[in-house]
Amino acid sequence: MNVPDPSHFQHVRTWIFDLDKTLYPHDTDLYSQIDVRMTAYVSELLSLSREDARRLQKELYRDHGTTLRGLMDLYNIDPDDFLQKVHDIDYSWLKPNPELGRAIRALPGRKFIFTNGNRSHAERAAAQLGVLDHFEDIFDIVAAGLVPKPRRESYETFMARHGIQGPDAVMFEDLARNLRVPKAMGMKTVLVVPRNLESTYSEIWERDLGQEDEVDYVTDDLTRFLRLIVRGPAPADI
Structure with missing residues (x-):
């Protein structure tokens, strides 16, 4: 360093x-909660297994900068709905x-x-x-x-x-x-x-x-x- x-x-x-x-x-658990919720969102949206949803989620992240941008570009989702759902997390993990x-x-x-x-x-x-x-x-x-x-x-x-x-x-x-x-x-x-x-x-x-x-x-x-x-x-x- x-x-x-x-x-x-x-x-x-x-x-x-x-x-x-x-x-x-x-190593704080905060972002992992968001990550899990994004995978669940993709799974529900496209009726995919968790494994397939996670794979697609990471492809969207890599190719579009964020999972949200990829879902907007390819599936025309409501960004407000996405942001609300994936950030509905427990912040008490953050010290x-x-x-x-x-x-x-x-x-x-x-x-x-x-x-x-x-x-x-x-x-x-x-x-x-x-x-x-x-x-x-x-x-x-x-x-x-x-x-x-x-x-x-x-x-x-x-x-x-x-x-x-x-x-x-x-x-x-x-x-x-x-x-x-x-x-x-x-x-x-x-x-x-x-x-x-x-x-x-x-x-x-x-x-x-x-x-x-x-x-x-x-x-x-x-x-x-x-x-x-x-x-x-x-x-x-x-």
Whole structure:
């Protein structure tokens, strides 16, 4: 994992964070609940077995950016119905993280959550983490016109809405392919990976082969990474 050089972030005035598996740990049970509900939605919609539904769900995710976008493009589903059903989950699994909150609060400038989920999900998750009040706004899939990351249009809409210039910003994401456009726009990019790269992260549909050039930094500890940006590394960190 990279130790950040604080001088590389002195120009940053906008801090952009993905939500799922970025602001909270990969091993938290939160996203797995959403994943199960998406599979169930596809199964019910198309009368498929769970195995076939899951296979199709991951194909849609890979080919269209999100399962939702694929279902809209191919099956003309109601996105509001989908978003409501898949985010009807138990947030108590998510542990408050006051240290992360303090690290985010210490960052100079504006802070945003930019997610392919919906606002309600992001608000509930961020509130449970204890970090919601540190963000200026949440840019969700509805605000993006249902156009998901990694499509360039989604980033352009976000940046235009909030008056953000790429060279002044940094983006934190758990998927390298979602950093390709930010990197091209001049942002610093940070890939957030699981602690010790748990085996679940190696599932085929979550690999980003050939995307290494989109990433400036990699970290498996977001809180520590943010602290090092603000305070600088101690000798033991170098």
